[in-house]
Amino acid sequence: MDSLQSYLFISIVLFCLGLYGVMTRRNGVAILMGVELILNAANINFVAFNRFGGMTQALPGHIFALFVIVMAAAEAAVALAIIINLYKTFSTVNVDEAHELQG
Amino acid sequence: MPNFDSLAYFLPELLLTGLIVTIVLVDVMLPASKRDRIIWMLSLGGLAVTALALLLQPATEQSLFLGSLAADPYSRFFKWIFLAAVAIIIGISPATRQLDGSPRHEYYLFLIAVTFGMFLMASAIDLIIVYLSIEIVSIGSFVLAGFLKDDRASNESSLKYVIYGALSSGIMLYGLSLLFGMAGSTNVFEVQAALVQMPPKAYLTLTVALLLILAGFGYKISMAPFHFWTPDVYQGAPTTITAFLSVAPKAAGFALALRFLGVAFGANPDLNMGNWVPVNGVALGSLMAIFAALTMTLGNVMAIQQSSVKRMLAYSSIAHAGYMLMAAVVLNSQAFSAIMFYLVIYLFMNLGAFLVVIWVHNKLGFDEIAQWHGLGYKAPLIAIPMGIFLFSLTGLPPTAGFIGKVYLFSVLIENGDYLWLAVVGAINSVVSLYYYVGIIKVMFLDAEPTDETLEGQPAMTGLILALVVPVLIFGLYWSPLLGAVQSSLKFFTQGI
Numbered sequence: 359m360d361s362l363q364s365y366l367f368i369s370i371v372l373f374c375l376g377l378y379g380v381m382t383r384r385n386g387v388a389i390l391m392g393v394e395l396i397l398n399a400a401n402i403n404f405v406a407f408n409r410f411g412g413m414t415q416a417l418p419g420h421i422f423a424l425f426v427i428v429m430a431a432a433e434a435a436v437a438l439a440i441i442i443n444l445y446k447t448f449s450t451v452n453v454d455e456a457h458e459l460q461g
Numbered sequence: 462m463p464n465f466d467s468l469a470y471f472l473p474e475l476l477l478t479g480l481i482v483t484i485v486l487v488d489v490m491l492p493a494s495k496r497d498r499i500i501w502m503l504s505l506g507g508l509a510v511t512a513l514a515l516l517l518q519p520a521t522e523q524s525l526f527l528g529s530l531a532a533d534p535y536s537r538f539f540k541w542i543f544l545a546a547v548a549i550i551i552g553i554s555p556a557t558r559q560l561d562g563s564p565r566h567e568y569y570l571f572l573i574a575v576t577f578g579m580f581l582m583a584s585a586i587d588l589i590i591v592y593l594s595i596e597i598v599s600i601g602s603f604v605l606a607g608f609l610k611d612d613r614a615s616n617e618s619s620l621k622y623v624i625y626g627a628l629s630s631g632i633m634l635y636g637l638s639l640l641f642g643m644a645g646s647t648n649v650f651e652v653q654a655a656l657v658q659m660p661p662k663a664y665l666t667l668t669v670a671l672l673l674i675l676a677g678f679g680y681k682i683s684m685a686p687f688h689f690w691t692p693d694v695y696q697g698a699p700t701t702i703t704a705f706l707s708v709a710p711k712a713a714g715f716a717l718a719l720r721f722l723g724v725a726f727g728a729n730p731d732l733n734m735g736n737w738v739p740v741n742g743v744a745l746g747s748l749m750a751i752f753a754a755l756t757m758t759l760g761n762v763m764a765i766q767q768s769s770v771k772r773m774l775a776y777s778s779i780a781h782a783g784y785m786l787m788a789a790v791v792l793n794s795q796a797f798s799a800i801m802f803y804l805v806i807y808l809f810m811n812l813g814a815f816l817v818v819i820w821v822h823n824k825l826g827f828d829e830i831a832q833w834h835g836l837g838y839k840a841p842l843i844a845i846p847m848g849i850f851l852f853s854l855t856g857l858p859p860t861a862g863f864i865g866k867v868y869l870f871s872v873l874i875e876n877g878d879y880l881w882l883a884v885v886g887a888i889n890s891v892v893s894l895y896y897y898v899g900i901i902k903v904m905f906l907d908a909e910p911t912d913e914t915l916e917g918q919p920a921m922t923g924l925i926l927a928l929v930v931p932v933l934i935f936g937l938y939w940s941p942l943l944g945a946v947q948s949s950l951k952f953f954t955q956g957i
Binding site for chain 2: 396412413436
């Protein structure tokens with residue numbers, strides 16, 4: 359199982375699961391979890407390509423993955439703050455019930 | 462260029478960072494009553510110093526921080542657009558009633574942080590910086606869209622923004638990871654060097670990676686079908702932020718997307734050559750042509766049905782992204798200059814139109830088009846500039862919008878391969894006349910002259926009148942602007 363293909367397979371499965379989660383979940387927090395899956399799928403890609411692409415000197419893929427982890431944390435912090443604020447005004451975290459802007 | 466030497470070319474960004482830190486520190490030391498005022502002055506002063514540093518920056522083509530950023534006239538041109546937009550928005554914010562009761566000092570902080578991100582977007586030549594800069598801009602914008610904490614519409618808009626934004630940048634990141642895998646490097650020039658040697662069996666992966674990346678770029682410039690957040694966010698966000706989002710991050714998105722697509726997916730990475738050909742295996746031109754046609758048609762058709770001025774201008778901004786994408790189909794130096802020229806004009810006319818919306822909202826508290834009834838007689842000093850902005854957005858002579866559109870169309874006509882797109886663009890311009898003139902009709906033609914007047918807000922009125930000047934002057938005498946654009950068409954390029 360130590361081949362690039364197996365890692366890419368896991369990553370694409372994770373990506374599709376994340377996308378499915380974002381599309382089907384109506385709970386704001388669950389949608390964020392789907393987004394996190396997508397980001398982690400990309401992280402697996404970066405690290406796997408770095409490992410099997412023979413780039414052992416500079417490790418650009420690992421560095422990219424570290425940046426993504428930091429950015430994902432920042433994004434989650436802001437998104438959760440927005441969802442908490444939404445709960446205060448709408449008394450729900452269901453994104454479908456926030457539908458005043460339409461047309 | 463090594464890290465330490467790069468700092469001299471990074472001065473505007475460093476000053477913005479210093480400004481952000483200063484605001485955070487000063488914020489806690491000031492008494493609450495003076496906070497908004499002092500930080501407002503501090504922000505504008507800091508932006509002025511940044512502008513000075515940008516002005517004094519040597520006009521060379523350099524790569525900074527070991528090939529992460531490009532400091533070249535192209536990125537500098539866009540940095541002027543960002544500074545102008547953010548200075549106007551910060552300038553009018555104290556006079557915006559909608560923001561009363563919100564902590565304006567924090568709002569300035571976020572605007573400057575977003576500006577810093579846009580500076581990086583304009584000069585990104587590394588996949589890591591591409592992702593980071595888009596996220597810096599996005600995360601700040603999410604907060605700004607939801608800045609009216611007790612307002613349901615503002616909350617909803619920031620929720621929609623954060624979900625679409627996080628998803629689009631995640632999808633783009635997956636595309637970047639595929640590109641990284643194929644190229645084995647995060648540097649855009651090295652990516653290009655790898656892509657030109659791709660065997661035909663890799664073309665499918667390459668196209669998939671391109672489409673995923675376009676999802677991220679498309680979200681930033683609100684290109685259909687990644688535009689769904691735009692109308693809701695623009696309608697719900699504070700109007701100053703709507704005006705800002707419709708101009709500055711969109712210009713940053715174009716700066717980043719044009720450079721990235723031009724370098725990474727070009728057969729020749731040297732954009733100074735001017736005759737751009739895509740790398741084998743991706744039909745970038747046809748793809749962009751379809752997106753452009755879709756974007757402008759959707760924007761215009763949806764704009765017709767709107768009853769809220771803000772929402773109408775949101776769809777109109779989607780349509781304008783479509784017009785600019787028309788030129789991005791070709792990506793030669795003529796296309797670059799047409800898009801940059803149009804972005805400057807768009808800055809003036811769109812910000813002007815939004816300032817009028819803010820002015821009316823301050824007076825009446827509504828954004829509905831019907832509420833503008835008779836504004837032409839009640840406040841001619843506002844309504845006549847609005848008419849000029851709307852004519853310019855339509856692209857009627859003698860306004861600057863007309864000249865901008867002429868350049869965009871001439872790119873396609875001289876190229877000759879995408880004449881159908883030029884026809885679609887022309888039809889769209891006619892359609893847009895309907896809803897822009899609809900507002901003029903409500904303001905002037907439908908109403909009877911009255912003695913009732915709406916007055917006040919001299920500072921904002923003055924700024925609106927000041928924005929009319931370039932819209933009219935560049936419609937008659939645009940060669941200085943065109944000269945500035947063409948002298949900015951110098952890109953950093955890496956010798957291989």
